[in-house]
Amino acid sequence: xxxxxxxxxxxxxxxxxxxxxxxxxxxxxxxxxxxxxxxxxxxxxxxxxxxxxxxxxxxxxxxxxxxxxxxxxxxxxxxxxxxxxxxxxxxxxxxxxxxxxxxxxxxxxxxxxxxxxxxxxxxxxx
Amino acid sequence: xxxxxxxxxxxxxxxxxxxxxxxxxxxxxxxxxxxxxxxxxxxxxxxxxxxxxxxxxxxxxxxxxxxxxxxxxxxxxxxxxxxxxxxxxxxxxxxxxxxxxxxxxxxxxxxxxxxxxxxxxxxxxxxxxxxxxxxxxxxxxxxxxxxxxxxxxxxxxxxxxxxxxxxxxxxxxxxxxxxxxxxxxxxxxxxxxxxxxxxxxxxxxxxxxxxxxxxxxxxxxxxxxxxxxxxxxxxxxxxxxxxxxxxxxxxxxxxxxxx
Ligand code: SF4
Ligand code: FES
Numbered sequence: 001x002x003x004x005x006x007x008x009x010x011x012x013x014x015x016x017x018x019x020x021x022x023x024x025x026x027x028x029x030x031x032x033x034x035x036x037x038x039x040x041x042x043x044x045x046x047x048x049x050x051x052x053x054x055x056x057x058x059x060x061x062x063x064x065x066x067x068x069x070x071x072x073x074x075x076x077x078x079x080x081x082x083x084x085x086x087x088x089x090x091x092x093x094x095x096x097x098x099x100x101x102x103x104x105x106x107x108x109x110x111x112x113x114x115x116x117x118x119x120x121x122x123x124x125x126x
Numbered sequence: 127x128x129x130x131x132x133x134x135x136x137x138x139x140x141x142x143x144x145x146x147x148x149x150x151x152x153x154x155x156x157x158x159x160x161x162x163x164x165x166x167x168x169x170x171x172x173x174x175x176x177x178x179x180x181x182x183x184x185x186x187x188x189x190x191x192x193x194x195x196x197x198x199x200x201x202x203x204x205x206x207x208x209x210x211x212x213x214x215x216x217x218x219x220x221x222x223x224x225x226x227x228x229x230x231x232x233x234x235x236x237x238x239x240x241x242x243x244x245x246x247x248x249x250x251x252x253x254x255x256x257x258x259x260x261x262x263x264x265x266x267x268x269x270x271x272x273x274x275x276x277x278x279x280x281x282x283x284x285x286x287x288x289x290x291x292x293x294x295x296x297x298x299x300x301x302x303x304x305x306x307x308x309x310x311x312x313x314x315x316x317x318x319x320x321x322x323x324x325x326x327x328x329x330x331x332x333x334x335x336x337x338x339x340x341x342x343x344x345x346x347x348x349x350x351x352x353x354x355x356x357x358x359x360x361x362x363x364x365x366x367x368x369x370x371x372x373x374x375x376x377x378x379x380x381x382x383x384x385x
Pocket of ligand 1: 286291349359
């Protein structure tokens with residue numbers, strides 16, 4: 001028993017297999033989701049008066065802010081795509097005896113995402 | 127690509143492929159080593175055929191597990207070029223002409239050469255109680271249990287598990303902390319929880335809903351990718367999380383409890 005050989009995982013284990021690397025990228029994107037939630041709370045706080053919001057709004061137009069938003073956009077988009085792609089694992093839908101295929105369940109999520117995005121875009125820009 | 131005909135014929139030189147095999151002899155070695163073998167390359171050969179060829183022709187002491195040769199018994203799982211695979215269904219042609227490195231399933235202690243110690247997995251199945259525990263005792267006169275095709279469909283996927291442990295080798299959470307109950311044991315727990323004849327979900331929850339159970343899972347999803355039987359342990363575990371959460375909410379919100 002005691003002679004069993006134990007192979008410990010390396011410190012950089014997540015680099016060793018493609019699906020582990022993809023997992024780590026996804027975990028990284030969730031940090032951006034969290035940080036941006038805090039940022040949104042801060043924005044809501046700045047909206048307490050018209051004055052403070054207009055100051056804040058000027059900051060939003062600066063290049064650094066635009067770059068930050070672009071990066072967050074990419075990260076959150078990737079997070080959402082991988083989240084919806086994984087959704088059928090948690091949501092097993094049956095139609096009688098047959099399981100509704102995973103791509104259909106995932107597709108429904110993506111369709112809902114598209115509709116909600118279009119509605120929001122229409123509200124904001126229209 | 128060549129047809130099914132053998133790649134050797136009397137006149138031509140025999141094609142070979144290189145296997146690099148993990149060797150460890152507990153009584154002699156303190157560290158493992160890799161032995162290299164030139165094995166005949168055949169279009170229809172799997173890695174297990176190559177290992178058998180080595181054992182028959184080069185080194186009879188090479189130790190590994192196998193039985194059915196048809197992806198049913200679940201005993202021949204090994205790392206093939208770093209990926210957990212059933213060696214009886216992992217073809218040499220998918221790697222040829224590159225060499226193939228064969229190692230014991232990762233994340234498990236190695237007993238000898240390619241044989242891992244599976245005690246931990248066996249204990250986990252016992253902990254989860256991966257067998258049918260009927261709701262109430264039933265007499266023979268009461269006849270058989272009836273189950274509709276729809277009831278069967280609910281757990282059938284999860285019942286296809288052949289206990290090959292590839293999913294444990296794919297799971298970094300288990301690799302980093304082997305107290306995690308792990309994919310197959312949790313999927314099998316779900317298999318019995320979902321069975322209309324079973325009544326032991328609460329008993330299993332002590333393990334399944336513990337910190338070492340479904341809540342230890344970070345949803346890497348690799349278990350479901352490598353599973354040769356499409357069991358989808360990741361799905362079973364996420365279902366377990368959803369069930370645990372709804373049960374908890376019900377027990378908090380409904381004064382009469384969820385049971
Ligand atoms: S769940 Fe799949 S990979 Fe895991 S032990 Fe069962 S058959 Fe093997
Ligand atoms: S030898 Fe039985 S699964 Fe490979």
